[in-house]
Amino acid sequence: MNAYQEFKMIGSRPVRPDGLDKVTGRARYGADLNMQGQIYGHVVRSPHAHAVITSIDCSKALAMDGVLAVMTGDDLVKPGNEMLGSGEGAMALKDVVPMVMSQGKVLFHAQAVAAVAATSPELAAEAARAVEVTYDVLPAVTDVHKALAADAPILHNDRFPDGYPEEPTNLATHISLTVGDPDSAFDKADVVIEQTYSVPMCHQGYIEPHACAARADAAGRVELWCCTQGHFTVRHYTAAVTGIDMGKIKVTASEIGGGFGGKTTVYLEPLAVVLAQKSGRPVKMVMDRGDVFRATGPAPGAETKVKLGATRDGKLVAADVECLMDSGAYNGNPAGIPAFMATACYKLTDARSTGRSVYTNKPKIHAYRAPSIPQVTLGFELAITELAAEVGMDPIEFRLLNAVEEGDANMMGAPYNRIGLRECLEVARNHDHYKSAVADGAGRGMAMGYWINAGMQSSATLNVIADGHVSILTGSPDIGGSRASMALMASEVLGIPFEHIHPQVAATDAVGHCDVTGGSRTTLATGQAVIQAAEQCVAEMCRRAAAEWEVEPGVVAWSQGAAHYGDQSLTFEELASRAGAMGGPLTFSTSLTSTSTAPGFGVHICDAEVDKETGRTTITRYTAIQDAGKAIHPDYVEGQLQGGAVQGIGWALNEEYLYNEEGALENPGFLDYRIPVASDLPFIDAVIVEVPNPLHPFGVKGVGEVPIVPPMPAIAEAVYQSTGVRFRDLPLNPPKIVAALLDN
Amino acid sequence: MNKPLNKMAVQAIINGESTAFLCSPGQVLAEVLRDELELIGTKIGCNTGDCGACSVLVDDRLVCSCLVLAAEVEGKSVQTVEGVANGGELHPVQQKLLEHGGLQCGICTPGVVIAAKALLEHNPDPTEEQARYWLAGNLCRCTGYDKIIRAVLDAAKTMRGEAA
Numbered sequence: 085m086n087a088y089q090e091f092k093m094i095g096s097r098p099v100r101p102d103g104l105d106k107v108t109g110r111a112r113y114g115a116d117l118n119m120q121g122q123i124y125g126h127v128v129r130s131p132h133a134h135a136v137i138t139s140i141d142c143s144k145a146l147a148m149d150g151v152l153a154v155m156t157g158d159d160l161v162k163p164g165n166e167m168l169g170s171g172e173g174a175m176a177l178k179d180v181v182p183m184v185m186s187q188g189k190v191l192f193h194a195q196a197v198a199a200v201a202a203t204s205p206e207l208a209a210e211a212a213r214a215v216e217v218t219y220d221v222l223p224a225v226t227d228v229h230k231a232l233a234a235d236a237p238i239l240h241n242d243r244f245p246d247g248y249p250e251e252p253t254n255l256a257t258h259i260s261l262t263v264g265d266p267d268s269a270f271d272k273a274d275v276v277i278e279q280t281y282s283v284p285m286c287h288q289g290y291i292e293p294h295a296c297a298a299r300a301d302a303a304g305r306v307e308l309w310c311c312t313q314g315h316f317t318v319r320h321y322t323a324a325v326t327g328i329d330m331g332k333i334k335v336t337a338s339e340i341g342g343g344f345g346g347k348t349t350v351y352l353e354p355l356a357v358v359l360a361q362k363s364g365r366p367v368k369m370v371m372d373r374g375d376v377f378r379a380t381g382p383a384p385g386a387e388t389k390v391k392l393g394a395t396r397d398g399k400l401v402a403a404d405v406e407c408l409m410d411s412g413a414y415n416g417n418p419a420g421i422p423a424f425m426a427t428a429c430y431k432l433t434d435a436r437s438t439g440r441s442v443y444t445n446k447p448k449i450h451a452y453r454a455p456s457i458p459q460v461t462l463g464f465e466l467a468i469t470e471l472a473a474e475v476g477m478d479p480i481e482f483r484l485l486n487a488v489e490e491g492d493a494n495m496m497g498a499p500y501n502r503i504g505l506r507e508c509l510e511v512a513r514n515h516d517h518y519k520s521a522v523a524d525g526a527g528r529g530m531a532m533g534y535w536i537n538a539g540m541q542s543s544a545t546l547n548v549i550a551d552g553h554v555s556i557l558t559g560s561p562d563i564g565g566s567r568a569s570m571a572l573m574a575s576e577v578l579g580i581p582f583e584h585i586h587p588q589v590a591a592t593d594a595v596g597h598c599d600v601t602g603g604s605r606t607t608l609a610t611g612q613a614v615i616q617a618a619e620q621c622v623a624e625m626c627r628r629a630a631a632e633w634e635v636e637p638g639v640v641a642w643s644q645g646a647a648h649y650g651d652q653s654l655t656f657e658e659l660a661s662r663a664g665a666m667g668g669p670l671t672f673s674t675s676l677t678s679t680s681t682a683p684g685f686g687v688h689i690c691d692a693e694v695d696k697e698t699g700r701t702t703i704t705r706y707t708a709i710q711d712a713g714k715a716i717h718p719d720y721v722e723g724q725l726q727g728g729a730v731q732g733i734g735w736a737l738n739e740e741y742l743y744n745e746e747g748a749l750e751n752p753g754f755l756d757y758r759i760p761v762a763s764d765l766p767f768i769d770a771v772i773v774e775v776p777n778p779l780h781p782f783g784v785k786g787v788g789e790v791p792i793v794p795p796m797p798a799i800a801e802a803v804y805q806s807t808g809v810r811f812r813d814l815p816l817n818p819p820k821i822v823a824a825l826l827d828n
Numbered sequence: 829m830n831k832p833l834n835k836m837a838v839q840a841i842i843n844g845e846s847t848a849f850l851c852s853p854g855q856v857l858a859e860v861l862r863d864e865l866e867l868i869g870t871k872i873g874c875n876t877g878d879c880g881a882c883s884v885l886v887d888d889r890l891v892c893s894c895l896v897l898a899a900e901v902e903g904k905s906v907q908t909v910e911g912v913a914n915g916g917e918l919h920p921v922q923q924k925l926l927e928h929g930g931l932q933c934g935i936c937t938p939g940v941v942i943a944a945k946a947l948l949e950h951n952p953d954p955t956e957e958q959a960r961y962w963l964a965g966n967l968c969r970c971t972g973y974d975k976i977i978r979a980v981l982d983a984a985k986t987m988r989g990e991a992a
Contacts, residue, residue: 730971
């Protein structure tokens with residue numbers, strides 16, 4: 085049962101505390117800090133996608149006037165089998181170091197091989213060109229099927245996935261889960277669909293390139309400023325990659341200009357630190373946009389085979405899903421999530437789910453909003469829609485018949501708590517959009533999506549200021565309005581005005597550990613830490629009031645920002661101003677590991693119209709419905725639904741990494757890697773459904789990941805309905821659509 | 829000795845103030861605004877004129893400051909996001925972006941503020957479609973543009989003196 089039945093602040097829409105700085109240009113992002121005496125780092129990158137480095141000669145660069153330091157991969161630790169972190173966010177050090185800088189072998193185009201630091205950015209770029217690197221060039225492979233072929237160039241001759249014999253292969257991981265007996269269950273099906281679907285590699289496309297500034301002192305201490313989704317993770321990874329003690333590194337998170345999962349690791353940060361140590365000067369580094377595309381972790385492309393069986397009356401009886409994912413050059417672990425979560429929306433007692441990932445000569449993949457789920461969901465949801473059509477059922481009715489609800493288990497075994505999938509489907513069925521007629525020439529599709537919404541580690545510190553204001557420190561970078569959420573939650577508990585609460589993202593030395601802002605966990609878990617700190621503050625204020633009134637603390641009640649007993653009361657402001665005399669400063673710190681999950685579900689409806697001559701698809705109407713548990717600040721929940729939906733629209737219609745034969749990315753810029761622009765889109769109708777999370781005091785569930793999951797299958801179906809041609813390979817760009825229409 | 833610095837002196841009106849700065853002949857305006865004049869509100873997302881984060885007004889013309897040489901603004905007037913608010917009073921575009929939640933990470937916001945202000949100076953009563961096409965050069969990866977467009981249309985209403 086939730087402790088809070090009625091809300092005063094939760095669900096309201098105040099202006100966010102950091103808003104003023106962001107509309108006036110004062111907010112400082114990764115590239116916006118200049119340290120006194122700073123110099124500039126520049127990375128030397130490989131022109132080859134697969135090569136052995138035979139020599140690196142930095143002497144000419146170092147001899148240039150104004151060049152103060154050079155470095156190579158030899159200046160970083162040599163990783164063994166160390167793991168960074170544990171559980172969901174675990175990453176092997178040997179998969180992190182080479183994404184910072186290669187050591188001996190280059191496995192993707194534009195991989196870092198050396199770096200220089202000089203007194204101006206221009207000089208640093210010139211010095212980088214003077215670094216002489218020689219290579220033995222090897223054949224590159226960028227396609228997962230070619231990478232699995234017998235004659236493929238092998239990227240790692242020392243890596244063998246579990247259960248495979250020790251012979252070289254490009255298979256990175258293989259995981260398969262089975263519940264019940266899917267093979268026999270297919271015999272019970274009247275209708276079976278078996279199809280293959282594919283989604284290309286794409287990039288998170290955050291507008292702010294990676295940037296940082298580092299300073300090192302003679303005592304071995306390091307200060308780092310950077311744009312990141314998790315500065316505690318930056319500290320951990322930078323320490324591991326450079327060999328510096330974690331305790332000697334302080335990381336301050338700048339404002340962050342988008343991340344979507346892509347800023348949950350390090351690229352430039354360890355380089356800036358090493359160059360700062362070597363030069364004795366602060367070093368600033370800003371990544372070029374092209375290198376953001378070429379050399380940071382994109383989302384994996386994937387091919388998904390889906391076999392589904394249903395009875396004539398629409399009961400799903402068996403599923404077999406196999407997802408083949410592109411890992412890039414190192415292990416980004418993309419295959420586990422589809423294996424565990426592919427079937428998560430459906431009641432299935434007999435199912436098999438397999439994920440495999442493959443090494444290719446591309447940058448190691450990294451998280452992108454509900455990592456790996458949109459790829460497998462394109463296949464699964466589109467197959468469900470095809471199956472519903474086959475048995476003659478409305479796609480929403482088919483899903484309502486088979487959707488998971490409380491008590492159902494998914495492939496991970498644990499039964500769901502109270503979830504809101506059915507509620508979302510019912511809202512979709514009754515929504516004006518779904519009930520309206522489809523315009524002539526247009527088509528309509530719908531699909532649903534899931535994300536696990538984990539909690540992980542969070543901390544918060546609440547300081548009461550003598551005038552009754554409050555500062556709240558957390559270690560969760562605010563990527564989309566979380567400071568507003570933290571202030572609303574504290575305001576709700578404390579009963580003081582939102583404007584009196586000053587939330588901040590504190591540096592690693594100023595607040596307890598927080599895991600990354602990712603996985604839709606910040607409002608849920610960091611918010612819970614803030615709620616607990618505020619509740620401790622209320623309890624202490626009640627205790628102090630009770631002492632003043634010489635009554636038992638238990639009889640003092642807290643409401644409307646004051647302690648009450650009988651007709652006596654002491655306000656928050658009074659207790660704050662008298663704190664020194666009543667027991668000392670009021671400071672409350674909480675830390676927690678939230679091990680529960682709060683699964684989120686969404687349902688999207690899309691109308692699209694395809695121009696049969698040009699092949700251009702226009703999204704004419706779009707509705708995104710999602711269970712948010714409880715929306716703390718509805719503007720920013722709607723914003724997540726709208727933004728995630730539009731990223732999904734981009735992936736469905738346009739976005740795609742294009743590699744040439746040599747393994748070089750051919751579209752590393754926003755002109756050729758075209759993300760949606762304002763004129764491509766209609767308004768995105770965001771509908772918040774609230775089925776409270778029973779494990780959270782306010783009922784909160786994460787919301788950020790789910791909205792990117794349904795768009796691809798919803799749009800693919802809408803395009804099918806508009807054109808009569810079934811597309812199973814994305815993106816649905818004009819050349820592909822025109823070619824298919826001509827074929828028909 | 830380092831090579832002699834090849835710098836040019838430029839005078840311009842930046843956010844209403846007469847300003848002089850030194851730049852190298854190849855240096856772009858965005859870089860000078862940020863690094864020489866500490867006007868860090870102008871963001872660089874691509875350096876190729878594709879993202880619009882560096883939008884500024886040069887003599888009231890909307891440009892990507894990463895595509896303009898700093899030396900080109902000699903004798904001209906430049907407005908950046910820092911010059912949009914009138915002291916403590918926000919421009920309606922800024923105010924409405926805040927009220928509508930028309931920003932998430934905020935990195936595109938300065939460019940959106942400048943571009944939307946320019947739109948409303950050209951066209952005080954834009955249709956939704958006109959606003960979308962005008963802002964098509966300002967990439968936003970967070971919001972899906974929904975609340976940005978609503979904010980801009982609402983700001984237009986305010987500036988026309990109509991009730992919201």
